Amino acid sequence: MPHQSPHHKGHLRRADPLALGLAYAETLPPARRAALGIHYTPEATLLLLVEPTLGRPLRARREAAPDAASLRALHRALTGLRVLDPAVGGGAFLVAALRVLAREERALLAQLGEVGPLRVSAAQLCGIDLDQGALEVAARAVALEVEALGLAGEPRLIAGDALVVEWPPADVILGNPPFVPKSRLHHTLGRRGVEALRARFPAVSGKADYCVYWFHLAHAHLGPGGRAGLVGTNTIRETSSRAGGLDDIEATGTIVDAVSSMPWPGAAGVHVSLVSWVKGPSDEPRTLHLREDSGLRAVQLPHIHAGLSGSVDVASARPLPQNQRPKTCFQGVTHGHAAFALSQEEGEALVAREPRAAPLLHPYLTAEDLLLGRAGRLLLDPHPLELDEVPEGVLEWLRQRALPDRQAAAAREAERNVGAGGASHHRRFLDRWWWPSWPRPALKEATSSLGRVLVCPRYAARPVFAFLPAAVRPSDLLQVFALEDDYSFGVLQSRHHRAWAEARSSTLITTPRYTSSTVWDSFPWPLDPDPAAVRAISEAARAVQSLREGDGRPLGEQLRVPTDGAAAAQEALDLAVAGAYGHRGGGDPLEALLALNLAGRAGAPGPPGGGSAGRMG
Numbered sequence: 001m002p003h004q005s006p007h008h009k010g011h012l013r014r015a016d017p018l019a020l021g022l023a024y025a026e027t028l029p030p031a032r033r034a035a036l037g038i039h040y041t042p043e044a045t046l047l048l049l050v051e052p053t054l055g056r057p058l059r060a061r062r063e064a065a066p067d068a069a070s071l072r073a074l075h076r077a078l079t080g081l082r083v084l085d086p087a088v089g090g091g092a093f094l095v096a097a098l099r100v101l102a103r104e105e106r107a108l109l110a111q112l113g114e115v116g117p118l119r120v121s122a123a124q125l126c127g128i129d130l131d132q133g134a135l136e137v138a139a140r141a142v143a144l145e146v147e148a149l150g151l152a153g154e155p156r157l158i159a160g161d162a163l164v165v166e167w168p169p170a171d172v173i174l175g176n177p178p179f180v181p182k183s184r185l186h187h188t189l190g191r192r193g194v195e196a197l198r199a200r201f202p203a204v205s206g207k208a209d210y211c212v213y214w215f216h217l218a219h220a221h222l223g224p225g226g227r228a229g230l231v232g233t234n235t236i237r238e239t240s241s242r243a244g245g246l247d248d249i250e251a252t253g254t255i256v257d258a259v260s261s262m263p264w265p266g267a268a269g270v271h272v273s274l275v276s277w278v279k280g281p282s283d284e285p286r287t288l289h290l291r292e293d294s295g296l297r298a299v300q301l302p303h304i305h306a307g308l309s310g311s312v313d314v315a316s317a318r319p320l321p322q323n324q325r326p327k328t329c330f331q332g333v334t335h336g337h338a339a340f341a342l343s344q345e346e347g348e349a350l351v352a353r354e355p356r357a358a359p360l361l362h363p364y365l366t367a368e369d370l371l372l373g374r375a376g377r378l379l380l381d382p383h384p385l386e387l388d389e390v391p392e393g394v395l396e397w398l399r400q401r402a403l404p405d406r407q408a409a410a411a412r413e414a415e416r417n418v419g420a421g422g423a424s425h426h427r428r429f430l431d432r433w434w435w436p437s438w439p440r441p442a443l444k445e446a447t448s449s450l451g452r453v454l455v456c457p458r459y460a461a462r463p464v465f466a467f468l469p470a471a472v473r474p475s476d477l478l479q480v481f482a483l484e485d486d487y488s489f490g491v492l493q494s495r496h497h498r499a500w501a502e503a504r505s506s507t508l509i510t511t512p513r514y515t516s517s518t519v520w521d522s523f524p525w526p527l528d529p530d531p532a533a534v535r536a537i538s539e540a541a542r543a544v545q546s547l548r549e550g551d552g553r554p555l556g557e558q559l560r561v562p563t564d565g566a567a568a569a570q571e572a573l574d575l576a577v578a579g580a581y582g583h584r585g586g587g588d589p590l591e592a593l594l595a596l597n598l599a600g601r602a603g604a605p606g607p608p609g610g611g612s613a614g615r616m617g
Helices: 017-027 030-036 043-064 068-080 092-112 132-149 182-200 212-221 246-252 344-353 355-360 367-372 392-401 403-416 425-431 441-447 486-492 495-504 531-551 555-560 564-581 590-599
Strands: 083-085 125-129 156-159 172-175 227-233 253-263 271-279 286-292 295-301 329-331 361-365 377-380 452-457 466-469 478-481 506-508 511-513
Touching: 017 092, 017 132, 043 068, 043 092, 043 172, 043 227, 043 253, 043 271, 068 092, 083 092, 092 125, 092 132, 092 172, 125 132, 132 156, 172 212, 212 227, 212 246, 212 271, 246 253, 246 271, 329 441, 344 355, 344 361, 344 377, 344 392, 355 361, 355 392, 367 452, 367 555, 377 392, 392 403, 403 425, 452 486, 486 495, 486 531, 486 564, 495 564, 495 590, 531 555, 531 564, 564 590
Parallel strands: 083 125, 083 172, 125 156, 172 227, 253 286
Antiparallel strands: 227 271, 253 271, 286 295, 329 478, 361 377, 452 466, 452 478, 506 511
16 A cells, blocks of 8 residues: 655644654655655754765854955855755755755845845755655655745755666755665665766766765865765765775865764664865865774864774775785685574484484684684584485484575575576585585695684674684684684784774674785785794783683683783783884884785795794693
């Protein structure tokens, strides 16, 4: 049954125009809201964009006007200013913009000592949206505000896909583009839709989030001196989503105000970044809002880079060949189906029925197990056995539990790909249905001769490293390093590597994600540290490990509430690693690390000469 457009409901006629968008969004089925990426923008969030993009520059020009003639020229410019929202939704940004225009005209007239009707008009506003119901709500919301302010005119509202239709001229662009992560683009647009999108916008990375296309178009559409303020998922400041978006904006514009990251105050379950910028140079102050436990903290900076952080921008760092060959950093095993992850009791029962299953069962640890100190489960891993080599009891276990689901997933995949091609990994999983989805043979080969390996949770507020016996199969939520020496542990657990990881990680919602391509491949290890520095790092690393082992609490709790001894041991480790780099002072190590990376002056992972560097037995 079609939903009733909210502007037909009597009780909404008396609502605050800014609330109409929320009321409309709540009438939509959740699946449609998710597909369109529709999320109502609360007033507090609106103001974080509307004021620096529209209100503050208008006020600054008015207050700096030297005489009445300048004020009258500014008045003419104000009444001709064009505001566009290319993702208009319920019209909240247009309503907020109209309020600012009216407020500034009143202040300007008062400065001139004049009284008269306001000349700013709703005809200065324009919006684009794919959803006809949203446009109807936007029209009603602006009409209510026009009536309240005693203004005239109607906005121009365009029905259509903002990434396809022609945008009208605009001096200011404001809005909240759809929240559709790159991982769901194929599901939302279909394969052909994604291919068409990428063909239209080759400058935007194919791995970018959907909202990045709005940033790209907005910047391209503005003339010199034009301004924009948009909401984006917080991945716009990271890795692939920067390309064609904030990187281009930084190169040919000026970011004047930004919120680095903040939780979206609604049901979307994401963190967002807010960016206000000018097309071209600007000498106005730059303000970056950084999230802290108590809220947002405003920091004045000479420059806001595309990473939207107050620290050195390390986006220009390059992959280092010595970090990539031989391959040392791996993702753990992805079993792909619960039938491969057995409890201890299930493993014992399987071995009782099929003794030949015993060599195929391995201790299996997830990132959560590591941090909570749990024993974990068992991984049933028949890789690399062929079908006729797998014990019958193991095949029966997987045939009953995993095979039907893999057949169904492959069938759904084939149906989605009819006539369009597409991913075929479920087909591959079905072809080897008795193997875990991603058994990671390269990881197994690289660690086969080691007694222990380093691991790090792939998603964590800050990177933490620990050793696991090489016999353990780490899950895919653990990053695995084919390193077993204390020196390597010390370098990776140090403040230097932590700063690099935090600056280079991408995020899942808000949690930083450690990957080989974003963090590991570019991290510059100390170049030719002398033996004394290597010994100092190894000894400090062993001290950290020893205190962990003697603490008695799970590792995650130790990290949340460190003892005085643990904090002192970490500080000693940080000093030892700084010494190996020749960084004796404090401060942010990122600038020096970036210089090493760009100059190619970095060592290879692991201890110099490939030795044990004081491996703790």
